[in-house]
Amino acid sequence: xRKKMVAGNWKxxxxxxxxxxxxxxxxxxLANDKPHCDVVVCTPFIHLASxxxxxxxxxxxxxxxxxxDKEKGAYTGEVSAEMVKSTGAxxxxxxxxxxxxxYGETAExxxxxxxxxxxxxLKVIFCCGETLEEREDNRQNAVVKAxxxxxVFNLSAEEWKNIVLAYEPIWxxxxxxxxxxxQAEEMLAYIRSIVAEKYGQAAAEDTTIxxxxxxxxxxxxxxxxxxxxxxxxxxxxxxKPVDFxxxxxxxxx
Numbered sequence: 001x002r003k004k005m006v007a008g009n010w011k012x013x014x015x016x017x018x019x020x021x022x023x024x025x026x027x028x029x030l031a032n033d034k035p036h037c038d039v040v041v042c043t044p045f046i047h048l049a050s051x052x053x054x055x056x057x058x059x060x061x062x063x064x065x066x067x068x069d070k071e072k073g074a075y076t077g078e079v080s081a082e083m084v085k086s087t088g089a090x091x092x093x094x095x096x097x098x099x100x101x102x103y104g105e106t107a108e109x110x111x112x113x114x115x116x117x118x119x120x121x122l123k124v125i126f127c128c129g130e131t132l133e134e135r136e137d138n139r140q141n142a143v144v145k146a147x148x149x150x151x152v153f154n155l156s157a158e159e160w161k162n163i164v165l166a167y168e169p170i171w172x173x174x175x176x177x178x179x180x181x182x183q184a185e186e187m188l189a190y191i192r193s194i195v196a197e198k199y200g201q202a203a204a205e206d207t208t209i210x211x212x213x214x215x216x217x218x219x220x221x222x223x224x225x226x227x228x229x230x231x232x233x234x235x236x237x238x239x240k241p242v243d244f245x246x247x248x249x250x251x252x253x
Contacts, residue, residue, distance in 0.1 A: 002205060002206050002207065002208050002230060003037075003038050003208045003230070004036065004037035004038065004208070004224075004230050004231050004251055005037055005038040005039075005040065005164065005208055005210060005230060005231040006035075006037055006038075006039055006040075006231050006232055006234060006244075006247055006248045006251075007039075007040040007041075007042060007063065007091070007093075007125060007164075007166075007210065007231070007232070007233050007234065008026075008040070008041045008042060008234050008237075008238025008239075008244055009042045009065060009093060009096070009212075009233055009234065009235050009238060010022075010041065010042065010043050010044060010047075010065070010238060010239060011044075011065065011098070011235060012044060013044075013239055014044075014047070014239070016046055016047055016050060019043055019044070019047040019050070019051060020047070020050050020051060020054055022041075022239065022241065023041060023043070023047075023051040023054045023055060023060075024054050025241040026039070026041060026060055026241060026244060026245075027054060027055055027058045027060050029241060029245050030058070030059050030060060030245075030248070031058070031059075034059060035059060035248045035249075035251065036251040036252050037231055037248065037251045038061060038231075039059060039060050039061065039248055040060070040061040040062065040063050040090075040091055040125075041055075041060060041061075041062060041063070041238065042062075042063035042064060042065050042091065042092075042093050042125070043062070043063075043064070043065070044065065045064060045065075045066075045079045045084075048062065048064060048084065048087035048088070048089050049087040049088065052087050052088030052089065053088075055088075056088070061090050061091060062087075062088060062089045062090060062091070063089055063090065063091030063092055063093060063122075063123075063125065064079070064084040064087075064089050064091070064092045064093070064122075065092075065093050065096070066079075066092065066093065066094070066096075066099060066113075067079060067080060067081040067083075067084050067092050067094070067113055067116065067117055067122075068080045068081070068113070068116070069109045069110075069112040069113045069116065070112075070116075071116060080116070080120075081113070081116040081117045081119065081120040081122055082116075082120045084117075084120075084122060085120045085121055085122055089122065090122065090123055091122060091123045091124070091125055091164075092113075092117050092122045092123075092124055092125070093124075093125045093127065093166075093233075094110055094113050094114055094117065094124050094125070094126050094127070094151075095110050095126050095127040095128060095147065095151060096127045096168070097127065097129060097168060097170045097173060098173075101170075107146075107147065107150025107151045108150070108151075110126075110150070110151040111150065111151045111152075111154060114126065114151055114152055114155070114163075118155070118159050118162055122162075123162045123163075123164065124152075124162060124163050124164065125164045125165075125166050125210070125233065126148075126151070126152055126163055126164070126165055126166065127165075127166045127167075127168050127212065127233070128143075128144045128147040128148055128165065128166070128167060128168070128191070129143075129144065129147075129167055129168040129169045129170050129212075129213070130143040130144060130169060130170060130171075131143075131170045131171060132170070132171035135169065135171060140169075140187065141187075141190055144167070144187070144190070144191060145194055148165075148191070148194065148195075153198050157199055157200075157203060160199055160203060160207075161203075161206070163207070164207075164208045164209075164210065165191060165195075165207060165208070165209045165210065166209070166210040166211075166212045166233040167184070167187050167188055167191060167209065167210070167211055167212065167213075168211075168212035168213045168233065169183075169184075169187075169213045170213075171213075172213030172214050173212070173213050173214065173235065174214070174235060174236065175214065176214055177213075177214060178213060178214040178215065178216075178219055179211070179213060181219070181222045181223050181225070181226055181229075184211045184213075184223055184226065184229060185226035185227070185228055185229060188209050188211065188226070188228035188229055189227075189228045191209055192204045192205075192207065192209060192228055195207050208230045208231065209228060209229070209230050210229075210230060210231045210232055210233045211223055211229050211231075211232050211233070212232060212233030212234070212235070214235075215232040215233075215234055215237070215247065216234075216236075216237045216243065216247065217237065217242075217243045217246035217247055217250075220232060220246070220247040220250035221250040221253050223250075224250050224251060231251075232247060234247055
């Protein structure tokens with residue numbers, strides 16, 4: 001059975017003290033009420049080491065929101081995959097639409113990041129998704145396929161086991177618009193089919209694919225009921241402990 005997962009992406013929010021408090025809250029809320037899925041919080045770089053201490057021995061995993069496309073060296077301000085791993089993190093989000101859009105991350109840059117993350121023992125939550133214009137032109141399948149081919153379909157079958165995919169329709173991120181559960185299921189089924197073409201049906205069935213894009217406490221149950229949706233990559237709602245817990249609990253229904 002492939003893993004179910006709810007991953008929080010804090011983005012550029014919360015100072016260190018507030019981040020530690022939120023992580024503590026998430027950990028405590030799940031201590032006696034075990035989740036029916038994997039739970040991961042992905043935090044800004046400066047939070048990682050402190051939050052790793054908070055989460056030690058708990059059911060909650062830890063991830064970074066990014067890492068550098070270089071191994072090490074004179075790249076002022078960058079944070080390498082090895083540094084991320086050394087904090088105690090197990091995951092890294094790569095390919096998020098905000099990184100592509102605001103920081104010019106190309107398929108080639110992301111390919112390097114993915115390889116370095118895997119080399120240093122991190123699991124990758126790799127994001128893909130289309131803009132509103134691309135969806136209106138009915139190009140969503142081609143766009144998503146190109147993003148996967150450009151950055152992760154070069155991996156070996158063994159490396160692929162450490163990839164989690166997250167489909168995030170860019171038009172539904174932070175906009176309050178959500179893909180309908182049918183739209184999300186259709187895209188995730190398509191993504192699984194192209195993974196099967198590349199790595200075989202068994203690998204595709206084992207690949208965890210998340211939906212990201214205004215997933216919240218009120219729609220999580222409907223989304224997670226779909227056969228190809230294995231969980232959510234949660235933005236804003238992951239900053240609110242009650243909402244985040246409600247999304248995690250959607251797996252119990």
